[in-house]
Amino acid sequence: MSTVHTGVESGGFDFSMPLVIVGAGACGLVAALAAKEAGIELVVLERDAFPRGSTSMSSGFVPAAGTRFQTAVGVVDSAELMATDIQKKNGHEADPAIVNTLAEQSAGIIEWLADRHNIPFELVQGFLYPGHSAERMHCTPRRTGEELMGALLTAAENAGIDIITDALVTDLYANTEGRITGLTYEQPDGSRETLGCDTLLLACNGYGGNQSLVKQYLPQMERALYYGHEGNQGDAIRWGEQLGASLKDLGAFQGHGSLADPPQTLISWAVMMQGGIQVNIHGERFSNEHGGYSEQAAKVLAQPTQYAWNLYDHRIHDYLTRFEDYQNAMATRSVKTFDSLEDMAHALTMDLAVLESTFSEMASLAESGQSDRFGRTFAAQDLLKPPYCAIRVTGALFHTQGGLEITPGGRVLDDTGGVLPNLLAAGGAARGVSGSNDTGYLSGNGLLHAIVMGGIAGRTAAAMLADPP
Known part of the structure; x- marks a missing residue:
């Protein structure tokens, strides 16, 4: 050949x-x-x-x-x-x-x-x-x-x-x-x-x-x-x-840090740019999600089990419904909805204290205007509010x-x-x-x-x- x-x-x-x-x-x-x-x-x-x-x-x-x-x-x-x-x-x-x-x-x-x-x-x-x-x-x-x-x-x-x-x-x-x-x-x-x-x-x-x-x-x-x-x-x-x-x-190469798996559906990076975050199975953030979705693939793959959770709220969810790929993810019930952090932690087997600390840090950063240890800042109007949404994703290689x-x-x-x-x-x-x-x-x-x-x-x-x- x-x-x-x-x-x-x-x-x-x-x-x-x-x-x-x-x-x-x-x-x-x-x-x-x-x-x-x-x-x-x-x-x-x-x-x-x-x-x-x-x-x-x-x-x-x-x-x-x-x-x-x-x-x-x-x-x-x-x-x-x-x-x-x-x-x-x-x-x-x-x-x-x-x-x-x-x-x-x-x-x-x-x-x-x-x-x-x-x-x-x-x-x-x-x-x-x-x-x-x-x-x-x-x-x-x-x-x-x-x-x-x-x-x-x-x-x-x-x-x-x-x-x-x-x-x-x-x-x-x-x-x-x-x-x-x-x-x-x-x-x-x-x-x-x-x-x-x-x-x-x-x-x-x-x-x-x-x-x-x-x-x-x-x-x-x-x-x-x-x-x-x-x-x-x-x-x-x-x-x-x-x-x-x-x-x-x-x-x-181009990677992508937001591929729903299952069902292997691309989830738009609009999630992150509208205020969403990624956490690992413990409920911890591990990167600046605004750095770019290509390099995020390797960061997601470096997490325990090589998966992460996209966390966002219904404001972002409503925006994402314009994307057919997201509609496909919804159809496969990959999108999970929770009324509280307690419900989310229980359903996703995360440490509630860690998850609450993650959200508390974002609120503090939005109030102070400072960036986190990864270099990301948070705007008060973009802070996530209940009900929350979550979708499990992995990192993938898209093309060279x-x-x-x-x-x-x-x-x-x-x-x-x-x-x-x-x-x-x-x-x-x-x-x-x-x-x-x-x-x-x-x-x-x-x-x-x-x-x-x-x-x-x-x-x-x-x-x-x-x-x-």
């Missing part, structure tokens, strides 16, 4: 297309829409029987700065501010040219998808995700990645984009100059077809589903629950290695953030800094903008790269095909 055969010139393939895109998740679909609009013939290869990708398992929130959706409700934002937020979170470890490009192009890509392809974006209001200086998350009405994927698939169908499903790409072919000439894909019945191409775009995500690569690059998450697409096997990385591509930030190093246009770089002749990458297949580990992930970085860089890479591919060297 994931083999590159070199010294293979063009010709001799079963059929050929100017542009081939590997992966029909959000990244691949947006890239296809962009290239198709430019008049390029293309095909998208998808390993699953039905395209869903990691996007379908997300909340579907895409950050963008300076959109008309923000302007309509009076939100002031800019590409410069967004880029600053991204770099501040990752400790300035990401490529500034990529960060600036994503921030500058984000509004245009979101509005293009909305206006040209009827993706029903709206602005998420009511709270800021950690690290964001403005309300800039854009989502579809049900606030699920599944709905976003459905809208993109409808757009692809309306645009006449050919998607071959059940098509697992196993081999790439390149000539002696490193130019991709074609590939082989295999279908469930074992049949194999070869497909020639003039340009190849990898939108096949990262390596989160490959246990051996996780063990190699992310040992701290080796035992974590993986809540990503099982097809994320690191094919792009392995092809890239064989082609001499530059690989960067392979230790970067390292990969093929690319130019701001999405072209893959080799290990000497030059560009590979006709290979592009975007989304999880490419190096992201989250730095080198889990602490640099700013909410939405994954879909930002998938959606925005997907669109940019699709346009780059179209320009390359229109003006070949």
Whole structure:
């Protein structure tokens, strides 16, 4: 699997297309829409029987700065501010040219998808995700990645984009100059077809589903629950290695510290940003819940039994009912409600004195205005009041953030800094903008790269095909 055969010139393939895109998740679909609009013939290869990708398992929130959706409700934002937020979170470890490009192009890509392809974006209001200086998350009405994927698939169908499903790409072919000439894909019945191409775009995500690569690059998450697409096997990385591509930030990933388990349903970090807390089985807080949900995964996994409880109240509960994932958690009776701390401690087998001390400390901090030992402050209006709600969560690995190093246009770089002749990458297949580990992930970085860089890479591919060297 994931083999590159070199010294293979063009010709001799079963059929050929100017542009081939590997992966029909959000990244691949947006890239296809962009290239198709430019008049390029293309095909998208998808390993699953039905395209869903990691996007379908997300909340579907895409950050963008300076959109008309923000302007309509009076939100002031800019590409410069967004880029600053991204770099501040990752400790300035990401490529500034990529960060600036994503921030500058984000509004245009979101509005293009909305206006040209009827993706029903709206602005998420009511709270800021950690690290964001403005309300800039854009989502579809049900606030699920599944709905976003459905809208993109409808757009692809309306645009006449050919998607071959059940098509697992196993081999790439390149000539002696490193130019991709074609590939082989295999279908469930074992049949194999070869497909020639003039340009190849990898939108096949990262390596989160490959246990051996996780063990190699992310040992701290080796035992974590993986809540990503099982097809994320690191094919792009392995092809890239064989082609001499530059690989960067392979230790970067997005975790999440709020996955209800059971039933493995994502619980929005809005819980924490609206005033909620996380406690362990003793009733103790163990972190600053406003630091970010990615790095929170490892902190939750470090607790006894590797679980924690999200604690919040009915004010927050009412807000969360806007999220379909939360409605699903309610349907499985994962959300527990209590009239008092005594009832909660008894039902969850916590130490009542410890739990009362946790709540007493929050009240004291709100009154004094001081921060706790973790650096979090509490506002009086956000203090939790009965009846209380609780939901058990664990930490999970969502997707990796390292990969093929690319130019701001999405072209893959080799290990000497030059560009590979006709290979592009975007989304999880490419190096992201989250730095080198889990602490640099700013909410939405994954879909930002998938959606925005997907669109940019699709346009780059179209320009390359229109003006070949």
